[in-house]
Amino acid sequence: MQILVNGLIHGGVYALLAVGFSLIFGVARIINLTYTALYMVAAFIIYALSQIAGLNPLLSIIVTVILVSFLGMFSYQIFIHPIREHATTVLITTVAMAMIFQELLLIFFGGHFRGLPSLVSGYYVLMGVRVPNQYFLTFIVVLIILGAVWLLLMKTKLGIAIRSVALDREVANLVGMNTSRIASITMLITSFMAAVAGVIVAPIFTIEPHMWLQPIVIILAIVVMGGLGSIKGSFIAAFIIAFAEISVVFLVPMGSFLKGAVSLTVMIIVLLIKPEGLFGVTFEGER
Amino acid sequence: MLHLKGRDKMKSLFLWLIKTFKDEFLFLPGKFIGFLVCIFLFILPLLNNEPHIMRIFIMTFIFAIFAASWDLLSGFLGQMSLGHALFFGVAAYTSAMLNMYLEWEPLLTIPLGAVAAVLMGLIVGVPALRLRGPYLSLATLAFPIILLGIVYIFRDITGGELGIYGLSRLGSTMFQEYYITLILMVTLGLVMWKITDSKVGIIFHAIREDEIAVRASGINTTKYKLLAFSLSGFFAGIAGGLSVHFIRIAGPSTLELMTSFQPIIWTIFGGIVTIYGAIAGTLILYPLMEFLRVVPELRMLIFAGSVLVILRFMPEGLIVWLLDKLERECPRCKVKNIFTRTTCRICLANLK
Numbered sequence: 001m002q003i004l005v006n007g008l009i010h011g012g013v014y015a016l017l018a019v020g021f022s023l024i025f026g027v028a029r030i031i032n033l034t035y036t037a038l039y040m041v042a043a044f045i046i047y048a049l050s051q052i053a054g055l056n057p058l059l060s061i062i063v064t065v066i067l068v069s070f071l072g073m074f075s076y077q078i079f080i081h082p083i084r085e086h087a088t089t090v091l092i093t094t095v096a097m098a099m100i101f102q103e104l105l106l107i108f109f110g111g112h113f114r115g116l117p118s119l120v121s122g123y124y125v126l127m128g129v130r131v132p133n134q135y136f137l138t139f140i141v142v143l144i145i146l147g148a149v150w151l152l153l154m155k156t157k158l159g160i161a162i163r164s165v166a167l168d169r170e171v172a173n174l175v176g177m178n179t180s181r182i183a184s185i186t187m188l189i190t191s192f193m194a195a196v197a198g199v200i201v202a203p204i205f206t207i208e209p210h211m212w213l214q215p216i217v218i219i220l221a222i223v224v225m226g227g228l229g230s231i232k233g234s235f236i237a238a239f240i241i242a243f244a245e246i247s248v249v250f251l252v253p254m255g256s257f258l259k260g261a262v263s264l265t266v267m268i269i270v271l272l273i274k275p276e277g278l279f280g281v282t283f284e285g286e287r
Numbered sequence: 288m289l290h291l292k293g294r295d296k297m298k299s300l301f302l303w304l305i306k307t308f309k310d311e312f313l314f315l316p317g318k319f320i321g322f323l324v325c326i327f328l329f330i331l332p333l334l335n336n337e338p339h340i341m342r343i344f345i346m347t348f349i350f351a352i353f354a355a356s357w358d359l360l361s362g363f364l365g366q367m368s369l370g371h372a373l374f375f376g377v378a379a380y381t382s383a384m385l386n387m388y389l390e391w392e393p394l395l396t397i398p399l400g401a402v403a404a405v406l407m408g409l410i411v412g413v414p415a416l417r418l419r420g421p422y423l424s425l426a427t428l429a430f431p432i433i434l435l436g437i438v439y440i441f442r443d444i445t446g447g448e449l450g451i452y453g454l455s456r457l458g459s460t461m462f463q464e465y466y467i468t469l470i471l472m473v474t475l476g477l478v479m480w481k482i483t484d485s486k487v488g489i490i491f492h493a494i495r496e497d498e499i500a501v502r503a504s505g506i507n508t509t510k511y512k513l514l515a516f517s518l519s520g521f522f523a524g525i526a527g528g529l530s531v532h533f534i535r536i537a538g539p540s541t542l543e544l545m546t547s548f549q550p551i552i553w554t555i556f557g558g559i560v561t562i563y564g565a566i567a568g569t570l571i572l573y574p575l576m577e578f579l580r581v582v583p584e585l586r587m588l589i590f591a592g593s594v595l596v597i598l599r600f601m602p603e604g605l606i607v608w609l610l611d612k613l614e615r616e617c618p619r620c621k622v623k624n625i626f627t628r629t630t631c632r633i634c635l636a637n638l639k
Contacts, residue, residue: 031421079595083602088367092555093598095548099591107584213544217432224425261436264429268414271426275417 003246011242012142016197018222018234020190026166026229028183030090036212037098042068042198043207065195072191105209113206138200221267227277316613341461343577348468349529351569354550355479355562356522362560364515365495370427376542378404378524383451383537397528404524405517412516431542450538457532480562558604567606
């Protein structure tokens with residue numbers, strides 16, 4: 001039961017991060033390793049606003065999410081957009097940006113571990129397990145955000161544009177879409193998702209300036225396993241990986257050392273059976 | 288008669304060396320600078336033999352081999368490996384264990400470590416053949432992390448977090464170690480450069496650009512991909528073995544994510560698909576990183592910031608950008624010329 005609860009929470013957070021990562025890969029064709037750094041920045045900003053500056057939690061959440069979304073978009077426009085033709089250079093630029101965020105946070109906040117009090121207190125006993133209300137809130141927020149993104153992608157004009165750019169950038173350009181603007185908007189949306197993820201995990205996980213490194217590996221595993229660019233795939237793979245990880249930690253002695261290894265082994269097995277991931281599209285045209 | 292023939296051969300080789308030196312090294316700024324840097328590195332210990340400085344340079348040379356091996360696989364073949372630490376780590380642990388438990392000499396353990404890395408390269412290479420592009424990069428990212436988990440589980444053999452320590456030294460003095468690593472870097476760098484310049488190298492380029500076309504022209508791409516994986520693994524393995532015998536600890540840091548990313552940063556900073564770019568990038572960035580220890584808090588920030596800014600304006604890498612400014616290719620006979628010339632030095636064509 002504990003496995004189920006923790007698996008759902010981790011799975012939800014991973015799903016939120018992985019869907020955003022997958023979306024930006026699909027649209028802009030960049031492997032954005034800064035992504036989880038944004039999530040960390042969000043966690044730190046909310047810590048600073050609510051604990052140090054003493055703002056109202058709800059207000060600080062809104063401010064954080066807006067700040068981080070625009071931070072993500074502007075960093076894309078300034079540093080990545082001009083060099084997007086050089087795929088490997090973009091990769092290193094995103095790593096460098098993540099390192100800069102990490103170092104800035106280390107300078108401003110120091111390296112110790114921090115926690116944030118829960119937004120809602122109390123807990124609920126579910127089949128003999130104490131489940132804090134914060135967990136329910138987290139899970140509901142994850143579902144709402146993912147649902148909203150899904151609606152945006154499937155039902156609105158912008159969503160159709162985003163999907164068509166992801167499908168074929170050149171043709172989308174030919175029929176008159178401003179592909180670079182759509183890439184920027186996608187960056188804004190995905191940064192928003194990273195920010196929300198950062199805000200909701202802040203009370204559950206510990207906050208420290210290296211917290212971006214562990215999730216980035218897991219998210220890469222999830223996204224690859226689900227198939228790059230496939231949102232449904234990322235969502236399902238996130239829960240598979242989360243459950244695999246949590247079961248190993250709970251059931252195997254010394255399992256926490258194997259946490260990363262297990263999820264990556266699951267990923268490699270999936271890739272060996274199906275090289276384009278669970279729901280991946282093959283990029284035949286791109287070769 | 289035979290003796291004369293040998294002497295003639297020697298003479299012609301000698302003349303050829305002088306000719307290349309005169310025509311290439313003195314007239315091309317890129318090669319001239321490279322030559323000067325080599326000379327400088329060779330006489331550096333005579334000018335300044337402070338152990339601290341020599342230590343930094345020895346590590347730089349080892350990592351330059353590592354970065355060049357990454358460039359060989361990922362730059363030339365286009366198989367972006369984000370887990371190059373795998374080769375480094377496997378060779379490091381193999382050499383360390385052979386040295387520790389069987390008490391073999393570094394002269395033997397380093398090549399054996401490299402062989403272990405080659406075997407690992409083949410093991411990784413087989414699944415990698417099924418994967419393309421980003422899938423491959425992200426799958427390779429996974430291997431060192433999986434191995435790291437295994438290292439932590441078998442802590443009585445591998446030493447867990449502490450690693451294996453107390454290994455024998457590479458050379459008896461710092462001086463010796465400096466020249467061993469420097470000479471190895473220069474020779475292995477030249478070997479890698481020659482490989483990529485040969486027919487094999489051309490096939491690597493072709494596979495990167497269009498694999499299906501290469502297969503259609505009757506070339507077994509699988510064979511070449513596995514070749515690249517094992518070559519790259521071999522060179523990275525030598526770097527791994529050298530490093531453990533120099534710092535005398537084989538710890539889990541050899542398998543960490545940062546060990547995989549560092550050669551990528553150096554190579555892309557210098558210029559990808561060049562080999563010399565990888566080596567030059569390491570020669571610039573690694574010492575810079577060490578000298579920045581005077582400001583420990585800002586060290587990583589300055590490092591990442593400078594990489595970010597330089598790549599923003601020179602996305603192809605610093606060295607490639609510099610060479611582009613310094614040298615100009617003749618449009619008629621494709622010979623490289625210094626930027627100050629207005630006509631080609633061979634065919635006198637107009638260089639505009």
